[in-house]
Amino acid sequence: MHASRRNRKPLSLRALFLVCFMAAGGALLPAWGGNAAAQDADTLRFVNYRDVRDLNPHLYAGEMYAQEMIYETLVDIGPDGYRPCLAESWEISPDGRVYTFKIRKGVTFTDGAPCDAYAVKANFDAILENRERHTWLEMMRLLERVEAPDAETFRIVMSRAYYPMLTELGVTRPFAMISPRAMKNGSTRDGVNAYIGTGPYKLTKVVTDEYAVFEANENYWGEKPKIKRVVVKVIPDNQTRILALEKGEIDLIWGKNMLDADALNKYRDSGEFGVALSSPTSTRQIVLNGQNPVLADVSVRRALQHATNREAISRGVFHGVEPPADTLYARSVPYCDIDLKPYEYDMKKAAALLDKAGWKMGEDGVRAKDGLRMELGLLYNSNSVTEKTIAEYLQHEYGKLGVRVSLRGEEEQSYRDNMKNGLFDMIFNICWGTPYDPQSSMAAMRQRVYGDYAAQLALPDKKEIDAAITEILSSTDEKRRRELFAFALSHLHEDAIYIPLTYETNKALFSSRLKGVGFTQTQYEVPFSKMYFEGR
């Protein structure tokens, strides 16, 4: 049968081969046309991993970079302190309780409504209507009343002094101003009618999960942005984003987790694309649970600090993109420029510490003391490849010291559950970052809402640390505040409860024609206003 078939050739093989590929390839034809879309000279094509979502500035569900483009706050947080924004100037009463703002004249929302003191008050009223939602901000508990005696004066009265007040007013959420006309009967807690602010850009189009378009606000009171249009495409996959940049479909990738270190390293010296790294935004760390019987011994915690080679992690895992971290907060963070002696990498010292504390090396290479073996779990977020890599490295390193580490990766939400409930021996964590560090993140250490609380609970000086944090928040004396921060931070450092690993940075990869790519004090703000295209 085979022979006969070969001889007869019932169908031309070549013909059928052609037909089947033409059938599939036929769809290819229209492609060439769709590809040649001309690019606008003033348009910047940005990318994000998810949709802009709900941009109501008084809630927390929207993308922050987009809220930063549309809305503004009373004050701005700059590199050297607070800067006027919608408030031209302000005065603080000597007792630190009353803040009087002079509202900038002539500023309007993009729907034409004036942004005067009455509009500011309407915003505060809407925020306060939903007060419970914002109790993470200490000031919410202390705020007594707000008033707008005339169109240019806005006043906040507090029950007592609170030093981070201006910082909290300067973060986009929840104190950004939306046009009162966009509110639903003066309320924003159940949504808004439109996303209307006073910022350098206005949102003109959103196609959910596909793209959003921002156009420059022609009536902007400040310096008008050179980039007239920002189109933000949604591309969830890290690799696809980079391929889209290579293809020239987007101009800029920007963010903390939008690029992995390998990719950035590849393009760093290519000249084809620009690469920019910010100063530290937040600290990547391992939190040790002081309630664990092994970790309750401070010598063990200190030994682990000495056994952690931060240099190697920074170089090996991050190609130097994230610098090694010596302390819980970088020295560039406000109030954190204090002299703490870093735990240098020294395996011998680590072993000596354990020997001295009575942790004897067993025959199986695991140390033990009074029948208690040095076996610890390290929990990481399984969505994070970086954490897994670091965990494997540390497992090996700590193993040399006689500490048996078992690794456990959990999907993000259960990882967070475990962290919050203190169900961990050692866990990866990232601190809140600018501008919340150190005041807001330290304030939160006192509440049972994060892993910090469980980790610190067994510390003998926990009460003192908490008391210092509480006093910091209400202190009006700058010098005293510095002392208290130094006290709390050096205690936490001595307690060795946090193993700092590296400082996270914002990373940007962009078309070489795009200039002025940089970073601000707020880790979520993409400073589009300063960017421009060369030669366009």
Add this chain to the structure above:
Amino acid sequence: MKNYVIMRLLATIPLLLGISFLCFVFINLIPSDPAEVALRIRQTPVITEELIARTRAELGLDQPFLARYFHWLWDCLHFDLGVSYTNPARTVLGEIGRCLPATLELAGLSLVYVIALSLPIGFLSAVYKDSWFDRLMRGFVFAATAMPVYWVGLLLIWIVSIRLDLLPTSGYGGLSHLILPAFTVALSYISTYIRLIRNNMLENMREDYVLYAQARGLKRRAILVRHILKNSLQSCVTAIGMSIPQLIAGTIVVENVFAWPGVGRLCIASIFNRDYPVIQAYVLLVGVLFVFFNLAFDILQYAADPRLRERKA
């Protein structure tokens, strides 16, 4: 025939009920409190116990399990699938309605690829068994089955979009955006169907009816197409009936790689966000699709194959 269809339709009711209940049970077994996760997703900086309790009440999670199930079922029967936990401004039906067309486009073109490619290739591979073409295609089948979808997708983007500069890398748009993702989805199905058709054809070639047809002096082409191919396609039709819902439900990875705004991405985001109403609706949708296509293709075969009808009678 009519009775058969009615019986089959009636049988789907307990099946769908079972699916919906199991789905509800399993979703509720997921650790993590959905109220707390919803607060995290809404990026509430500090989540207090009171806040969680209030959110639980808002979402109706404070009611007992069975009460919630029957409540959900009752609403479902009124075509109300609830609102998303993470974004209460959106209804689940609206979300599915927004995302489904993109996925249907993707699955539709994939199906065209599957049929247009696997049918001729499988046919030719069987006819020219052990020829260079057959060997090449066997290699292709092996490779296509072994390569992970994620990698294939990125490879295709790199070759077709970047190196050859023919198509856009990702995103939703015209046909040009659809070609690569649809091909990526189709690839593993193509290889499955090539094998299936090839093997069926080879088996059928050994049947007595082929020998009889040859004895009757029929032309070889007629025997191959009208007899062997026709008989070989029977199991393929059943398989296609199952593959269509699989194509619709199996686009999650591809949608992510190609930034395609379909239900797969909606589903995966909902799972990570513990957005129960959306997950439930998605599972129910996929369940209904499987039941429907299974039924439709059974009826189709029943109508097409006289042997099946005779056996029933």
